[in-house]
Amino acid sequence: MKSGDPEPIDDLSLVMASKRSAPSRTLEIVSKSANWLKAALKGAGVSFNYSSCEAEDHYGYAAISIVRKYHGQPACLDIKIAEIRDTAYVFADVRSLGKSEGTMFPFFGDLHSDGERDLLLHYIADFVISADV
DSSP: OOOSOOOOOOHHHHHHHHHHHSOOOHHHHHHHHHHHHHHHHHHTTOOOEEEOOOSOSTTOEEEEEEEEEETTEEEEEEEEEEEETTEEEEEEEEEESSSSOOBSSOEEEEOSSHHHHHHHHHHHHHHHHHSBO
16 A cells, blocks of 8 residues: 555544534433443442443543452453444453553443343453452
């Protein structure tokens, strides 16, 4: 691929105009998925920290963190839930807090269906049962 200065296209500006003209449902969608995940974590006895999506804007998200020791080093599972096109999406990754390894286990998916939510639960379970409290 040659580098250079590409001709401008208006794809992003059209998306931005569309979003500006429609009210955001971010708070509603993110809160519903975050409440489901918090209930699942509480039901499993998994301790976590939570930061809510508090503003009704297009960029709001909720964050959940689970801290454990992984192979003797402190590690944090960071889970972020955001809304894109009226669907809740989750991005999660495990970061070592004791070494400079960076992201260890990234995960991205939507929370649209029971099957998709189940994938997230399996990802979380893998981290929790592989780590010490």
